[in-house]
Amino acid sequence: MRSVRRTLVLLGLLTLAATRAQADPVADYPNGPVKILVPFAAGGPTDVVARILGDLLSMRWGGKTVVIENRPGAGTIVATAAVAKSAPDGLTLLMATNSLLINPAISQSLPYDTAKDFAPVSMIAVQPAALVANKYFEVKTVADVVAVAKKQPVNYTSPGPRGIGDLAGQMLRQRTGIPAQNFIHINYNGSAPALTDVIAGRVPLMFDIWHSARRYVETGDLKLIASASADRLPGAPNVPTISETYPGVDVIAFNAVVAQGLTPAPIVEKLSADIRAIVASDAFLDRVKNLGINSYGTTPVELRAWMTKEIARWKEVTQASNIKAD
Template sequence: MNVLIQRRGLTALLASVAFCWLASSSQAADKPLRVVLPVGAGSGVDTIMRATAPSLTKALDGQPVVIENLPGAGGITGATVIARAPADGQTIGVVSNNHVVNPSVFKKMPFDAVNDFTVISVVGATPFVLVVNPKVQAKNAKELQALIKAAKPDTYNYASSGNGTILHLAGAMFMDAAGVEVRHVPYKGVGPMVADILGGQVEMGVVALPAVQGQIKSGALRAIGVMGKSRVASLPDVPTMVEQGFKDVDIAGWFAVVGPAKLPPAEVKRLHAAVVAAFATPETKEAMAKQENIINPMTSEASQQFFKTEQDRYARLVKKANVTVE
């Protein structure tokens, strides 16, 4: 009798544990996935993730996806939130080149850009393009170089999304290659930066193509050159900077999904699979093609190593371009 009672008690206990586990799993699935973007609305990463969010929800078996823009300090503000989030797979973020540039331009960092994060996947890359306000009398990079050289000092300004950001570095890279001095005007995000180039308050800037495709197509902005290795399909007549004689100007914007450090392997696997599936849907592939993004998700292990390599690369570029944060 006692044995029977003990067995029934054990069965009840196991049933209770199973019920609690299923209940907690259900609650976790119902809880929205928080996706922190350390950039403002209208940036390249923001455009990419808002186009992908519906497919990501489907890939997560219906788990809602909530995108949260937390711009500031070149991406440090949002990245800090990601780094300090619980390592439970419910908060992730999407970062870009800025994440590994920052250690080279900021004297103090609230986190280690590599070791305080789990890199789930480097998903792909997006082209950068140098654009000018149409009032600038230059149609290509050589004409722009000549125009700046012939002008008085401080005649021209170039905008970026913030001091020490990848767009600041990309602009500085071109100015250095062209042998010209142009005053840098930092903004708090891509949206205000593009708005002032459109308005003529600043003459030029390097921007991720998805953020300015519409303005280039309408003629509100003029594309001077593509900053990467090859031309893009939507701008077939716009040559690369290398084609225009600036062989050292080769830079593009990559983006990666990350989580806090020590994210459990099961969560890394789950989130990686969902990201790969989301970017493989016909809807997302069409959106990425329109934005000229090249999607090629890397494994978590390869992505973690990529972060280390890129951080070393940008440290050299920052030193060469003498980029400093005031």
């Protein structure tokens, strides 16, 4: 009789545990390996940040597996579409970049709906951008650049077409009245080849991540014209921002985590809380201190509001310049 009673009690406890697990989807989250998809090849800054985050998430979750999977292609669309089509269980995540918000502004045929198919989790890091010039281009301020470009053609470049650098140039042109034919973006595949040609004097101007361009400014190979982000740049507090002269022209590069759009809110909230704790930790800050990033977390609500505003902003810029996906 006692054994029967013990069996019934055990069954009751198991049933209660199962009921609680069903009622609380975060009870055993993550209940399997977590994949963070990076939409670029291994070794780049986004990949490095993702791997640091993955290591610290695994530690926070008691050693559970976190895999970083590189899926480059189609301007980040390959990895992004894979997350959109994944199971809504919080086990497949995207390390999102500016392309997540720019692509819907320039393409009408994406294999996902950016607003519906993703659940914002948390911001991870941002990087300021800068407008730099080669040392042969006789300008000192962004107002000088605008004055020259209104009189004659001035080319500029960035790490790639239809990225934040390309669109920062379009913002500047639109807000200052530079003729479209006088401010043309020269396409390069990556920051390194673009910087090489700017330093050599083949292209006068470049919008780039400050961390990437800063070393060449410090050696005198490039001139810093202005911060292209809202705040003045670290290491150059006396150089104004573009927006101080032309309000509204400001860009940042960012990394954020998003999940599949139907992921249960409790899982998204737990994941966000864990990530926010990590990016504020000494362990994370120590490992990213040489990457030139500013790390901070956001709630899902905060990140969604910011993403919505950014998509609308990029649509305004790209439509005014008639920029479309190839």
